[in-house]
Amino acid sequence: MKPFLTLQSVDGILEYINDFPALAAESVPLDAAAGRRIAEAWRAPADLPGFDRSTVDGYAVRARDVFGAQEGSPALLECVGECPMGGVPDFSLAEGQTARILTGGMLPEGADCVVMVEYSRQAGGGLVELIRTQAPGDNVLMHDEDAAQGEELIPAGRLLRSQETGLLAAFGEREVRVHRAARVAIISTGDELVPLEGTPAPGQVRDVNSHSLAALCRGVGADVRMVGLVRDDPARLRAEVEDALGSADVVVVSGGSSAGMRDHTVDVFTSVEGGTLLAHGAAISPGKPFILARAGDRCLMGLPGHVTSALICARVFLLPLLHRLQGRKEEEIAPAVPAVLSRAVASAQGRRDFIRVRLTKGPEGYVAEPVMGLSGLISGLVAADALVLCPENREGLYAGERVLAELLD
Amino acid sequence: MKPFLTLQSVDGILEYINDFPALAAESVPLDAAAGRRIAEAWRAPADLPGFDRSTVDGYAVRARDVFGAQEGSPALLECVGECPMGGVPDFSLAEGQTARILTGGMLPEGADCVVMVEYSRQAGGGLVELIRTQAPGDNVLMHDEDAAQGEELIPAGRLLRSQETGLLAAFGEREVRVHRAARVAIISTGDELVPLEGTPAPGQVRDVNSHSLAALCRGVGADVRMVGLVRDDPARLRAEVEDALGSADVVVVSGGSSAGMRDHTVDVFTSVEGGTLLAHGAAISPGKPFILARAGDRCLMGLPGHVTSALICARVFLLPLLHRLQGRKEEEIAPAVPAVLSRAVASAQGRRDFIRVRLTKGPEGYVAEPVMGLSGLISGLVAADALVLCPENREGLYAGERVLAELLD
Numbered sequence: 001m002k003p004f005l006t007l008q009s010v011d012g013i014l015e016y017i018n019d020f021p022a023l024a025a026e027s028v029p030l031d032a033a034a035g036r037r038i039a040e041a042w043r044a045p046a047d048l049p050g051f052d053r054s055t056v057d058g059y060a061v062r063a064r065d066v067f068g069a070q071e072g073s074p075a076l077l078e079c080v081g082e083c084p085m086g087g088v089p090d091f092s093l094a095e096g097q098t099a100r101i102l103t104g105g106m107l108p109e110g111a112d113c114v115v116m117v118e119y120s121r122q123a124g125g126g127l128v129e130l131i132r133t134q135a136p137g138d139n140v141l142m143h144d145e146d147a148a149q150g151e152e153l154i155p156a157g158r159l160l161r162s163q164e165t166g167l168l169a170a171f172g173e174r175e176v177r178v179h180r181a182a183r184v185a186i187i188s189t190g191d192e193l194v195p196l197e198g199t200p201a202p203g204q205v206r207d208v209n210s211h212s213l214a215a216l217c218r219g220v221g222a223d224v225r226m227v228g229l230v231r232d233d234p235a236r237l238r239a240e241v242e243d244a245l246g247s248a249d250v251v252v253v254s255g256g257s258s259a260g261m262r263d264h265t266v267d268v269f270t271s272v273e274g275g276t277l278l279a280h281g282a283a284i285s286p287g288k289p290f291i292l293a294r295a296g297d298r299c300l301m302g303l304p305g306h307v308t309s310a311l312i313c314a315r316v317f318l319l320p321l322l323h324r325l326q327g328r329k330e331e332e333i334a335p336a337v338p339a340v341l342s343r344a345v346a347s348a349q350g351r352r353d354f355i356r357v358r359l360t361k362g363p364e365g366y367v368a369e370p371v372m373g374l375s376g377l378i379s380g381l382v383a384a385d386a387l388v389l390c391p392e393n394r395e396g397l398y399a400g401e402r403v404l405a406e407l408l409d
Numbered sequence: 410m411k412p413f414l415t416l417q418s419v420d421g422i423l424e425y426i427n428d429f430p431a432l433a434a435e436s437v438p439l440d441a442a443a444g445r446r447i448a449e450a451w452r453a454p455a456d457l458p459g460f461d462r463s464t465v466d467g468y469a470v471r472a473r474d475v476f477g478a479q480e481g482s483p484a485l486l487e488c489v490g491e492c493p494m495g496g497v498p499d500f501s502l503a504e505g506q507t508a509r510i511l512t513g514g515m516l517p518e519g520a521d522c523v524v525m526v527e528y529s530r531q532a533g534g535g536l537v538e539l540i541r542t543q544a545p546g547d548n549v550l551m552h553d554e555d556a557a558q559g560e561e562l563i564p565a566g567r568l569l570r571s572q573e574t575g576l577l578a579a580f581g582e583r584e585v586r587v588h589r590a591a592r593v594a595i596i597s598t599g600d601e602l603v604p605l606e607g608t609p610a611p612g613q614v615r616d617v618n619s620h621s622l623a624a625l626c627r628g629v630g631a632d633v634r635m636v637g638l639v640r641d642d643p644a645r646l647r648a649e650v651e652d653a654l655g656s657a658d659v660v661v662v663s664g665g666s667s668a669g670m671r672d673h674t675v676d677v678f679t680s681v682e683g684g685t686l687l688a689h690g691a692a693i694s695p696g697k698p699f700i701l702a703r704a705g706d707r708c709l710m711g712l713p714g715h716v717t718s719a720l721i722c723a724r725v726f727l728l729p730l731l732h733r734l735q736g737r738k739e740e741e742i743a744p745a746v747p748a749v750l751s752r753a754v755a756s757a758q759g760r761r762d763f764i765r766v767r768l769t770k771g772p773e774g775y776v777a778e779p780v781m782g783l784s785g786l787i788s789g790l791v792a793a794d795a796l797v798l799c800p801e802n803r804e805g806l807y808a809g810e811r812v813l814a815e816l817l818d
Contacts, residue, residue, distance in 0.1 A: 030620060034624035048788075053614075053785070055715070055785050057669040084612070085599070085601045103669065104599060105612075117669070141785045141786070145782075147788050153788055153792075161817060162621045163790035164791055165623075165624040166621030166624075166787045166790075169605050169619070170716075171615070172607075190495075192495035196583060201495070202460055202496075202497045205462075205513075206579050208575040208578050211575055211577075212571045212574050212575030214440060215574040218443065219443065232494070260511065260512065262494070333746055333768055333794060334746075335744030335746065373555075374554070376462070378572060379457075379556050379576060382562055382563065404746075404747075407742060409744070
């Protein structure tokens, strides 16, 4: 009789995953930091922009000198000069005076707003007519309006996007402290497998999981080592896992994760030094024969051999682990578009189902059409745009039900 | 008087962008192909898996031999052997016979389904009791069930994800033909700017756009060359743009894109060899002073100097251009989440507004809270999680309105 797995809930397994500590910080050049997570909270070291800047081309004025100005009753002001770009005006404005200024220029002392050039007319003799009333601050970026010194603008663990890169550039941060990339070793097991460059004999198939899992991990910036194929032999698998643990933060083994006649992974994981089993069996479909173990701060993960199960299980557990190791602190927003399910899908209570769907644009938003197929099929996942979850407390989803479809990027 | 821009619609400008041809194809190793777009439609060169495989551990049988089998009335079959992993069984099943088989094993001739080991009992004398009725095909992956020879599984221009990588691995595709990465040269203009490593004097600020735009382009796989700062001098800008055109597919100039006193970009773009202006002015906010030109198949793009305008304008026009050059053929699903707008936002008819929002999780999904701030502020975009569009035919969005928030990744 085959032993039964003790299935743990997805949320329970994710709690174990959140117990892993973040990897060490390292300094990287600013232009290589996007896509990494900042290791410490970042505060503005000074005011930005640091001086009052015009946001338009026009005339710097005191608001009270153009109060009530309009087409039929312009304010007549003396133009005393032009504000230099990238420099400090060497004059200040007295009552009734104005100065030309360009977008980005520094306001002269005495000015508190800018009238756009569209609302000006040359009046001759160094005089200008302005035909627009303004409030103080109009068309001006104040010295601390973008950032005030000491303000926390990037919390620890935040993914650096293009805009964070820009903010850090504004302050001259040439290097950024980020968490280092997770090192992941990927092993495939299965006596029926041949490597990519091999030719399968009848009864054999090529190793798919090494390549799909490597692509998934690299997509979140991990540093992947593809160990390759290991035979269904506990001693050899153990040697490879121990070797991989020497340099990897995460060792992923696909295949042999169930409790069947040739499923050695769980025994191997518990036999390595410090190896502690956290979960064997997850209450999800596809992906039930999942293994999570740790050896110190390093993680051992066993994924099913079925190609679709392996990839979905990796999305559900391996990606959150990599984000966690690479510094993620808070839950982040998964891209999920609203859609209407095209037909009913049965599930089972107590299990979280991940339904592969194709999204098509209908007149009232997206329609999610389930892509059928066994978990051993990779083509079903290729045809899918997104996953729809059927939660543990539901026995299925109805046709026409409004769902959130999590994009498979 | 400052000349007015002739604003073109976002969709009109995107049509010009879709006129640019895709870049040439190149071969890359499979494990480097994820994130690139396949250059030609890909068809399965053979059936996959190529033979009938068991999807469980159990007993291979003919369905008719276990018809009606159950706990109280088992089918008694003669076990004639074990199917080897990765090989061809050297026996076939006659009536009343069965064979042990493991997950992934090849079915022996004569078998048409598999009974899971959980439903078996050893009966002694080489006999096995099976207590489950099955239909032909149960627990079997048929020889062409994942892919049938000749079937188009990846259309031309499709982004290769982890699952496409896996599918190509299954067929031994060691190299993949993908479109080459777009080469982008990025130039910042503005006499008030100093480079990252400089110290701004009063009236000066650091160049932000070079760094934020480079990060954005690299995020979609483009090959970026940061040219750096060029003074507000048409002759120098023209020399730099011409030099960049020698090696780049796209030259991006930020700053000087309006029609003001120091806005030289549009004149420079039309003065280079073959330079043809397509648009000067886009009906969007922020980002109105936008320039699109082409010189042969190369694209010249002028973005506003304001840091937030530049980045949003780049998302709206530069990213679609890069996707197009890198092979995108069809519209794709933008990562977005549904949200409820926390308060009303005014816009203007005839213009597409991109409202920066922070997303917070409420009891009924996400709430989108507009982040206020001028388009010259980078911190507002740092505080934002997503953009909400207010379309051209609306004068604003209501508080409580259901919107799609496009994630700023």
